[in-house]
Amino acid sequence: MVILDESDNTKRSSANTSRAETGKLAKKIQNAKKDRLGKAAAVAMRQREMTGSGKAFRMVSEFVSAVIVATALGFAIDAIFGTRPIFMIVFLLMGFAAGMLNVVRAAKEMNANAPKPDPDKLVPIDDDDD
């Protein structure tokens, strides 16, 4: 009886430990998964932030392409209706606005992806000599 009891106990305890171990393992896996996602995001972020010229080129191409497309469209409309250069001018201005919109959107997106600044560092340093 005693022996049986003991074996029963050990069985239970081993079941408990194995459950605890599984729990630990599950947590470990979860952490690893979180880590990996975080790392992938961090890598993506770093890659995006890597070159300032890359960012600048993005802005420029967003702006310039809108102006080019709009002007070309205006030119085509003028060519069809023979109203040169009214539509070209109107579309050039609208392309300017669309380009600005593109740039603002791109900047917003870059801001959203940039790491948040540390709020403690935003507090102005008290450098008064009271």
Added chain:
Amino acid sequence: MAGTDPIHQFNIVELLSFGTIGADAQGEGGFSLVFTNSALFMVLTVGIIAGYLILSTRGRGLVPSKLQLVSEITYEFIANMIRSSAGNEGMKFFPFVFSLFTFILVSNMLGMFPYFFTVASHLIVTVALALLVMSVVIIYGVYKNGFGFLKLFVPSGIPFLVLIIVVPIEILSFLSRPLSLSLRLFGNILAGHIVLKVFAGFVVSLTSMGIFGIFGAVLPFGMTVALTGLEFLVGALQAFVFTILTCVYLNDAIHPGH
């Protein structure tokens, strides 16, 4: 200066001609079907990608080998990119986005070999890629949302009078996307390769100017080495930017309306 011409690397060479369709009596005009060096490098790119992915994942190891790991990391990288910018619904487009990314990345890396041709250095190639992206966005957007896709051009919460101005601007902004997408990739690759070749050309022309020239050539040589590294970075970065913008645009097709 035949050896140091920086534009020479972009020449299209006809390798195999399949004849011309619709030429007139003098053999002018028409549409010629030619297998060029550009096409050769596209085929090479696709071959390398397909070959690598198939061979590296053939083992199907639960614990991946190093080669398989690279394939899996690429998969996860693209999958995370799509999920974060277009949501889980965007995973429908995973094969498309993955193909785009690997094609641009591998073709840019191939272009870094001396004497190799860089596919993305021709505007027509990048325009074709960008138009492919935009047609997928438009066709899927209309197929899924019907006329609701036009909500993309109408920002919510704006009075009617302002809409008259805003809607054409939004439409223009949308129309400019394929151009900006293609110009960026083309411009980066073209400019980078030209600058690289110009500096390398300085080395050649300086060394032919006697002993001082040889010492002077150290400077552009160092620059060439640095620029080569930068070009690898730019090639990878532009592939990344192209695909992430594709994801952003696909997100517009899936969820139009801001």
